[in-house]
Structures are given as structure tokens and as C-alpha cells.
Amino acid sequence: xxxxxxxxxxxxxPFVIPGKPFAPEDESALxxxxxxxxxxxxxxxxxxxxxxxxxxxxxxxIGVIERFVEPDLRMKLKDADxxxxxxxxxxxxxxxxxxxxxxxxxxxxxxxxxxxxxNLRTVGDVKTFIDCKVRGLALPKPTKFLPIEQxxxxxxxxxxxxxxxxxxxxxxxxxxxxxxxxxxxFLQGHFKDNPVMPASIMLEALGQLAVLYLxxxxxxxxxxxxxxxxxxxxxxxxxxxxxxxxxxxxxxxSIKPKRMKMPLATFEGAIRVGQEKAAIAEExxxxxxxxxxxxxxxxxxxxxxxxxxxxxxxxxxPLRAAVNT
Amino acid sequence: xxxxxxxxxxxxxxxxxxxxxxxxxxxELRHGFVLYPPFQKPEIPVKVAAPVREFATDSNDCExxxxxxxxxxxxxxxxxxxxxxxYAWCAMQQAIEDARLSEADVSxxxxxxxxxxxxxxxxxxxxxxxxxxxxxxxxxxxxIVASIAGTVQFNLVAHFKIKGSSCGFASACASSSHALGFxxxxxxxxxxxxxxxxxAEDGNVDAxxxxxxxxxxxxxxxxxxxSRPFDIARDGFVGTGGGVVLVLETEDEVARRGVTPYCExxxxxxxxxxxxxxxxxxxxxxxxxAMENALRATGTAPEEVDYVNAHATSTPIGDVSEAKALKAxxxxxxxxxxxxxxxxxxxxxxxxxxxxxxxxxxLAIRDGFMPGSAHITRLDPxxxxxxxxxxxxxxxxxxxxxxxxxxxxxxxxxxxxKAG
Numbered sequence: 001x002x003x004x005x006x007x008x009x010x011x012x013x014p015f016v017i018p019g020k021p022f023a024p025e026d027e028s029a030l031x032x033x034x035x036x037x038x039x040x041x042x043x044x045x046x047x048x049x050x051x052x053x054x055x056x057x058x059x060x061x062i063g064v065i066e067r068f069v070e071p072d073l074r075m076k077l078k079d080a081d082x083x084x085x086x087x088x089x090x091x092x093x094x095x096x097x098x099x100x101x102x103x104x105x106x107x108x109x110x111x112x113x114x115x116x117x118x119n120l121r122t123v124g125d126v127k128t129f130i131d132c133k134v135r136g137l138a139l140p141k142p143t144k145f146l147p148i149e150q151x152x153x154x155x156x157x158x159x160x161x162x163x164x165x166x167x168x169x170x171x172x173x174x175x176x177x178x179x180x181x182x183x184x185x186f187l188q189g190h191f192k193d194n195p196v197m198p199a200s201i202m203l204e205a206l207g208q209l210a211v212l213y214l215x216x217x218x219x220x221x222x223x224x225x226x227x228x229x230x231x232x233x234x235x236x237x238x239x240x241x242x243x244x245x246x247x248x249x250x251x252x253x254s255i256k257p258k259r260m261k262m263p264l265a266t267f268e269g270a271i272r273v274g275q276e277k278a279a280i281a282e283e284x285x286x287x288x289x290x291x292x293x294x295x296x297x298x299x300x301x302x303x304x305x306x307x308x309x310x311x312x313x314x315x316x317x318p319l320r321a322a323v324n325t
Numbered sequence: 326x327x328x329x330x331x332x333x334x335x336x337x338x339x340x341x342x343x344x345x346x347x348x349x350x351x352x353e354l355r356h357g358f359v360l361y362p363p364f365q366k367p368e369i370p371v372k373v374a375a376p377v378r379e380f381a382t383d384s385n386d387c388e389x390x391x392x393x394x395x396x397x398x399x400x401x402x403x404x405x406x407x408x409x410x411x412y413a414w415c416a417m418q419q420a421i422e423d424a425r426l427s428e429a430d431v432s433x434x435x436x437x438x439x440x441x442x443x444x445x446x447x448x449x450x451x452x453x454x455x456x457x458x459x460x461x462x463x464x465x466x467x468x469i470v471a472s473i474a475g476t477v478q479f480n481l482v483a484h485f486k487i488k489g490s491s492c493g494f495a496s497a498c499a500s501s502s503h504a505l506g507f508x509x510x511x512x513x514x515x516x517x518x519x520x521x522x523x524x525a526e527d528g529n530v531d532a533x534x535x536x537x538x539x540x541x542x543x544x545x546x547x548x549x550x551x552s553r554p555f556d557i558a559r560d561g562f563v564g565t566g567g568g569v570v571l572v573l574e575t576e577d578e579v580a581r582r583g584v585t586p587y588c589e590x591x592x593x594x595x596x597x598x599x600x601x602x603x604x605x606x607x608x609x610x611x612x613x614x615a616m617e618n619a620l621r622a623t624g625t626a627p628e629e630v631d632y633v634n635a636h637a638t639s640t641p642i643g644d645v646s647e648a649k650a651l652k653a654x655x656x657x658x659x660x661x662x663x664x665x666x667x668x669x670x671x672x673x674x675x676x677x678x679x680x681x682x683x684x685x686x687x688l689a690i691r692d693g694f695m696p697g698s699a700h701i702t703r704l705d706p707x708x709x710x711x712x713x714x715x716x717x718x719x720x721x722x723x724x725x726x727x728x729x730x731x732x733x734x735x736x737x738x739x740x741x742x743k744a745g
Binding site for chain 2: 036070093095096098099102105106111
């Protein structure tokens, strides 16, 4: 057990199977710890502890979550996709989350920090999280939700040429929304007595979302930060418009990074209105450059907070949600 | 000032898990003592205890526990409960049903809950062991709220959605009588219309055995002899656990809801020995003063008292101390009420005692009997002159006193009166 305590994966060191082989007493301790879980959960845990093979992890993690879910909700886990939400769909509160963590720590012999937990919202988040920890990979950045005020504070582009009302950014990409109110300057002449959002502006909106991703979502080398003043459009491929967008439409925009190598980043992008495809861009490419990061600590809400995180450095923050002394 | 009545009771005790069973045990002097299995080891000199029946709560893992099927307790509730939290939870269910309270009656700004327990030494010990052996972050997230003193009201207030006053009382064996007294005050002062009063204790190995160190526990091996308050051969108390809930309501609420109360809570008094941290004053001065205060506060003359449910725990010093206090209050033979200690049946419930025995008094007043003081073979000469009844009297008590004394020399005396 002492090895397990010292093996703090919060620092993302590669997972090492303790030098000691998996002994019969470890197996009986594991059986006791998992006595309220399904036999397949126990079996997967034994296999993981013997081999260190991460393929067994999903079965262990789902088995532990299942054990803490009220019996009438367990069916949901049987054919769960990764979007199943822990709180809303499974009724797991923050205290139950702690119970799950303690059992997972016990069974997988790892330590999990409080502040790593706050970002786990779905079954998929939990699986990814455990997988990254065991493989020693950097943890994915949590999804950030940015209202217009925060977008405007971060972006080099400003109203009236900013075509995002809200956005969410994760390491996998970014999503945004823009509502055509009818008051936009570009509608005045586009077209005569027939206001239609220009396709070029729709492409611009996707490009802006990509800029936001570069500033808020992209992983950079430690100590490096992308400067807002270095990002420019370089080109696009495969742009097609499918639907005329008019005042009252709400555009749902999404971009995903395809390639990223200093100084170029390439994205794919799509715009929908409701379920209808409005426009796609197979490739949008930007150029970018680094600014030297300041070494001073910055508040998490500030745009410069992205300096931290990518290297897995986590300030130990107590779990506040559950405690009311 | 509004009058206050007891309108509902819930019992999880060593002599019964509902009012019917408890009443029968009190009338027929059936005790709850057994050779307690966890004590039957050569290194443990104490052998007898009065455990709660139909519950198995020995495990540190609440999901191992078993309890009567009439109670359904979800895991998310259970995980924050100590064994005595579960007893109190079940007694609370009973009391709510018994008083015929709706959800709205239970959950509103005018309804509060006062509770008393010593916490759960077992769960506290388990949690601290786990912390030291496995690391600080491996403590159960609800280990604290399940184990510290206060656990009863934390849990009951949250789960039953209590919106009025709530707090806990920690005066050891006087605790739940303090809770009842202050609940009465809140009702009389118009702060609340209804109060739940809860007393509970684990009554298991870790809750009882530490008292062996102060030589307070009986070492008797015969369950029929171990608890015998006022007997010359008494040698200490027998531990018990459980949970008891009383529902107190103002006369307006009683009238509005049209319920028949058990009895009236007439008033109370308290006083302290200022003498010793753990030993009663040899002359019982604090308890005497508490009874004087209770009688004065309620305008009661000593000769009006029909029955006293004594604190007497079956310890050599404590019982004599109380006998002296009783003699000082009830001076003439004519004024002497019937006296018994129902701890001769239940054992000593510590923080549970005051609420449990107040519940017994309410049953005695409603059903018209006075339970006897069991297991007296030879009365201690120091207690002679008092009317200590050795068998149950089938007579209606109109005015009843309930005494408790706790560590630090805290004494409380409560006065109950037949309603009407």
C-alpha cells in the first residue's frame, strides 16, 4: 500500500505497476473492496492489476460507478454512451462522486486530486480521465464556457466585427453560437430589400471560432502562450454554402483542429441552423506565433491562465461543493 | 403562555421497537438484557448489555446493516448515519405516523428538532484508523457527519426537511432532557409550534465499554441481576442504545389538528452539582435543586406528584445520591410518590435516557400505570422510607416527574401531567 500512496499520478508520471507482483492477499483485498460490484468488474480489476493493461479500465470504472448508482437508474449504464451525465442522468451528487473516487483510487492504486474531479461531467470524461492518468498522458483541458464578455476580452477581433455570441472550448475543438438579429451592418446592402448573411461572413465566423480555440483551447509547450496579435488567416479549402441564413436564424458553429504545427494550424469547420447544414469548410488554416508567457500567477478567469494546465500542474484546491461545516 | 403536549412517540429500544411492545415490557417488567455476544471474551470483564433487537449494525459498512422491513432507508441516507442515527430515523418515522403529521406539518418554519447523542465512537474510531493507515484522502466523505456528536440532528433535519429551530445538546446522560426542556421553552415562548425531541445512542461495544475504565459498569454475568437500581448489591450500570422521538405541540396545534395527546409537558427545572466531573454529589444537592426548580416553575406541591421515574442507573454512589435528593423533596411519608427506575429494564441509555424515560412517562400517564423498579432483592437501607415500587401499579398517575443526571453534575427534572 505505501507504494500506492507515493505513486501520485497527479503529476502525470507514467503509470508503473508496483515492483511487487499481484499477491493473493492483494486479490482478497480487491475482492473485499469490490464486493458490491459485478463479478466482471472484479475480474477486470484483477486483470488490470496483474497486467497494467489500460483496456480493462472502462469495465472497472463503469462497474464502480454502477455500484453507487441507485438500483432503478442502473439500467441507464447498461447501454450508456460516453455522453451520459453523472449528475443529471445518474443522480450522482458530489459526495457520491467522492465515494466513487475513493474506491477507484483503492482499486487502481492511484491518487486523484480534488481539482481534477470538478471537470468530470460525463461517463466519457471519467473514462478519458482514468485512461490518461494510467498512461501518463496530459489530462485533456476541461471544456470552458465563454459568454460574449469573455470572448470579447480574449479576442483580437472586436464588435461590430465579432460574430460569436457565446462559445465553449475544449482541447478537442470549439463550438459557438451566433444569432442574426437583423441589425447587423452587413445586412444593409446585402441584399437590397433582402437581408441575407454573406457566406464570406459565415466563413469569417468559423475563422473567429478557430482563433478563440487557439487562444483558449490549444495545448502549447510549457511556458509558451499564443499571442493574439500573431494570428492571421492564410487560406481555406472546400468551402460550400448549403442554406441561406436570414435574420432570426441562430447559427451553431463548430471547428475541430486537424493539424497544428507552429506556425500553422488547420481546422475543419461547419455551421448548422437547427438540424440543417448551412455551410462547411473542409480546411481553414491560420498562422500563429508565441509570446513569452509572464511567470506571474494569474487568476483562472484571465485569458493568460492557459499557461497552466497543459503541463498538468494543478494547484491543490479543496473540494468546496460538498462541505458545509 | 401556551400549554404544550406530547402528541407522538417513536421507540427503538432494548425493550421494544414500538409503543405497544414498550408498554407491554413496562407493564410486565420484561427487561432487555442479554449476555451480549461481543462481550463474551476472556479479556472483557463486562458481560451483559441491552442491545436493540431486529437491527444488525455491528459492521462499519452501513450497507451490511439489516433492519426491520417496514423501514426503507436509501443508501444515500444510510451512508451519513451512525447505528443510532438509523435508530433515530426509524423512531422519527414512527413518531410522525403516531402524531398523524403530514409532510407540511413536519416541514415548515414553525417546526423544529432538538436532539442528543454522544456521537458514534465506533464510526469515529473506524474513520481515524482508516485515515492513519490508508491516508487522509481515503476517509469516507460522510465519516464526520456520521460519527460526531450532532449526527442525529444533521441527518434528521436534512432528510425530514425540518425548517425551524435545530440543534444538539451535549450534557451526557442529561442531554435529551435538556433537549426536551429547551424545546418546551421554545414552544412556550412562541418561537415554534411543534418540536421533535430526539435521544439516541449506539449502545454497542465502543459506546459502552469505555465506561468500564471508570468502574461504572456492572460486572454481573446474570442478565436478570445486572441492572438493579436501589438494590444493596447493585454494582454498576448496564449499557443500552436505541432511539426515541417525542413530538411536542402547542395547545393550538393540538386543537387545530384534532389529535389526542399523551400528556401535557408542564415544565422543567435544572441545576448543577458544582462538585465533580463524573461523580454525583453525595447528598444529591444538584438533583434536589433541579426538582425544586421544576416544582416551583410548574406551581406543583411535592404531595401532588404521583410517580417519579428516577435517574437511578444502578451505580452504588449515584442511586444513593438520588435517594437523598428525593427524601429532601418528599419529606413526609404521606407526600411520597411511587418511585421506580426503568433502567432496571432497559439499562442506561446515556444521552438517550431522558427522552426514552420521558416517553415511558407519557405512556404511563396515557395508559394509567406506573412501571415497577425491577430486580430489587434487598433494598439498599439508604433508600428506605421512599416508596420504591417493585411491581407495576395499575393506577392512574396524574403528575409525574422524570429525573436525569449527567457528567459534570448536570441535573434535569421534567414534569408531565395528565391531559384534560
